[in-house]
Amino acid sequence: MHRSSYDSKMRRVRDLSCGDTRIYLEVAVRRVSCRRCGKVKRERLEWLADNPFYTKRFVFFVGRRCRAMSIKDVAKDVHLDWHTVKELEQQYMAEQLRRTGVPAPKAIGIDEISLRKGHTYRIVVSDLERRRPIWFGGQDRSEESLDVFYKWLGDKQCAGIRLAVMDMWKAFEKSTRKNAPQAAILYDKFHVMRHLGDALDTVRKLEYGRLAGKDRSYIKGQKYTLLSNRENLTLDGRRALKKLLGANKRLNTAYLLKETFGQLWSYQTEGWARRFFDHWQESLRWQRLRPYEKFAEMIERHWDGIAAYSRPENKVSLGFVEGLNNKIRVIQRRAYGLRDEEYLRLKILTCMLKEI
DSSP: OOSSOSEEEEEEEEEEEETTEEEEEEEEEEEEEOTTTOOEEEOOOTTBOSSTTBBHHHHHHHHHHHHHSOHHHHHHHHTOOHHHHHHHHHHHHHHHHHHHOOOOOSEEEEEEEEEETTTEEEEEEEETTTTEEEEEEOSSSSHHHHHHHHHHHOHHHHHTOOEEEEOSOHHHHHHHHHHOTTSEEEEOHHHHHHHHHHHHHHHHHHHHHHOOTHHHHTTTTOHHHHHSOGGGSOHHHHHHHHHHHHHOHHHHHHHHHHHHHGGGGGOSSHHHHHHHHHHHHHTTTTSOOHHHHHHHHHHHHTHHHHHGGGSGGGOOOTHHHHHHHHHHHHHHHHTTSOOOHHHHHHHHHHTTSOOO
């Protein structure tokens, strides 16, 4: 606390607008002599942002607008330069993370996102119980990159992880078993179903190559009709699907097998889940669906990580990681691709946080 100042300087600071009128505050910012170090320092005003030409509440206003609008649109709206708005939004997001505190997750979801073409990946780790991303980083989707997350989290927090949800990528599993050996590994349902969708599409291609004439015409152009969930199809899409399945017996069988496989995650005990899978696998006999047989072999190899969901303590929202991926794609698409990786990191880590 200082009763006197070294000198002072008037500064004009932008505050919240009143209607269409921009409001600026004129404030005298003092410099004082520090009694501890003897240096002359500028006093810090709590209501000013890190950029001292704007108030915190104006920065928070800009940050809230940027959650729903592009930087370009916000810059036009508040009559500021694009780079200034981006800087203010980064301050807003950094404050969101500061208020959230240090994460101590019990159940985590691990996935990768593609930054651009050419297999450029980064890893995103989420807290599945609090339903928010907590880490973004790495140089690729390797074991070493995920090790960086566990090192950042710390030994104490790693010991508290009881469940890790991931796809069947070996590097993620190796890193988790090394850094959090007590955690149960659970393979994400949506990644498993994606492999089954690929098997169905392979059957479709084989049937298209095997047939000719009118029989082939039913299959042409129906890839996404066949792979989509029935409830997501339009009326015309459902008619096309019904026509396709009625015209091709093998595709009809493959489609029904794909639809019924999702029941695997509804069982409450591993024994019943195993019984369902054995019956499903038995139904492949004599069907001549080699892609499905390969899929069943893959499930056998990774059974422990799939059946883990049947245990009561492992019941978490498996759709959150997939939903977060969709949200990240929206962020990237809205910005027409983000070249500033630090800005993308902040956008991802704050996309599920409450406004301030």
